[in-house]
Amino acid sequence: MGDGEVNRKRKRGRGGKSRKKRSNEDSSDQKSPNPPPVNNRSVATADGNRNDGKKKSQLSSRSSSLLDKMRAKLSGGHFRMLNEKLYTCTGKEALRYFSDDPSLFNVYHAGYQEQMLHWPEQPVNIIMKWLKNKSPSLVVADFGCGDARLAKNVKNKVYSFDLVANDPSVIACDMSNTPLESSSIDVAVFCLSLMGVNYQSFIQEANRVLKPGGWLLIAEVKSRFDPNTKGADPKVFIKAVCKLGFTSELKDFRNKMFILLYFKKKDQQSSDGKQIQWPELKPCLYKRR
Numbered sequence: 529m530g531d532g533e534v535n536r537k538r539k540r541g542r543g544g545k546s547r548k549k550r551s552n553e554d555s556s557d558q559k560s561p562n563p564p565p566v567n568n569r570s571v572a573t574a575d576g577n578r579n580d581g582k583k584k585s586q587l588s589s590r591s592s593s594l595l596d597k598m599r600a601k602l603s604g605g606h607f608r609m610l611n612e613k614l615y616t617c618t619g620k621e622a623l624r625y626f627s628d629d630p631s632l633f634n635v636y637h638a639g640y641q642e643q644m645l646h647w648p649e650q651p652v653n654i655i656m657k658w659l660k661n662k663s664p665s666l667v668v669a670d671f672g673c674g675d676a677r678l679a680k681n682v683k684n685k686v687y688s689f690d691l692v693a694n695d696p697s698v699i700a701c702d703m704s705n706t707p708l709e710s711s712s713i714d715v716a717v718f719c720l721s722l723m724g725v726n727y728q729s730f731i732q733e734a735n736r737v738l739k740p741g742g743w744l745l746i747a748e749v750k751s752r753f754d755p756n757t758k759g760a761d762p763k764v765f766i767k768a769v770c771k772l773g774f775t776s777e778l779k780d781f782r783n784k785m786f787i788l789l790y791f792k793k794k795d796q797q798s799s800d801g802k803q804i805q806w807p808e809l810k811p812c813l814y815k816r817r
């Protein structure tokens with residue numbers, strides 16, 4: 529065997545071995561009921577990636593819903609703080625407070641709307657219905673109008689007042705001092721808006737701008753008028769309004785959440801309002817939900 533032969537053998541041997549090996553691998557490939565390991569691994573990796581993606585998106589949606597909850601808690605707390613502020617300061621202070629940072633008004637109203645979702649009925653809707661049954665020529669002043677829903681839903685001319693004008697139709701002012709002419713209005717509305725500690729000056733302003741025979745419509749949170757829970761005695765409140773120069777036309781205590789008191793302005797004014805004993809109205813503080 530010459531070197532050439534050995535080399536040939538070696539080459540054949542190597543070649544044969546490698547052919548055999550290759551054919552073994554080939555046959556095992558064909559026989560194997562499972563996909564090749566590399567493929568297995570690649571599928572696993574792909575699945576793993578998909579699972580990772582799923583996990584990541586689950587985690588991120590869980591953390592974003594946690595963030596949402598935290599944000600809601602913070603804004604709920606902020607709303608309750610602003611709500612308490614409105615109930616425990618004068619109208620003048622409230623105007624200054626919200627004029628300094630009008631964005632607070634949106635925080636307050638987002639929280640207020642959220643609270644209202646839990647009320648089976650909205651008092652503003654009842655006032656709307658009442659107005660729709662009267663002449664559309666009646667001129668209305670909505671004291672503490674919020675988002676001016678009343679003005680947007682009736683045919684009447686409505687002057688809407690609030691601390692911040694978040695709608696072009698709203699006049700920003702402290703409602704104890706509106707720009708309206710005396711005796712120029714047919715209907716004055718206070719829908720859940722007797723909030724300041726000087727609430728009586730809001731009613732006195734309504735008295736000033738109302739025409740004789742004009743209507744004063746008040747919707748207020750029921751608990752503020754429940755003597756059993758340290759609320760005001762509604763009789764004392766009604767007496768005070770009547771002493772100012774009104775007659776009581778309707779008292780509706782049927783709703784669980786709010787009361788409705790409707791008055792008519794007398795033709796002759798009997799008092800300048802100075803000697804009237806107004807009951808204290810406790811703040812309406814909302815619970816954490």
Ligand SMILES: C[S@@+](CC[C@H](N)C(=O)[O-])C[C@H]1O[C@@H](n2cnc3c(N)ncnc32)[C@H](O)[C@@H]1O
Nearest residue numbers: 619652672673674690691702703719720721723
């Ligand atoms: C509880 S919200 C009710 C809003 C609206 N009337 C309704 O029924 O949806 C009371 C509103 O009265 C406004 N308000 C409170 N004190 C005020 C004041 N002194 N002058 C003007 N608006 C006042 C608040 O800014 C708030 O928008």
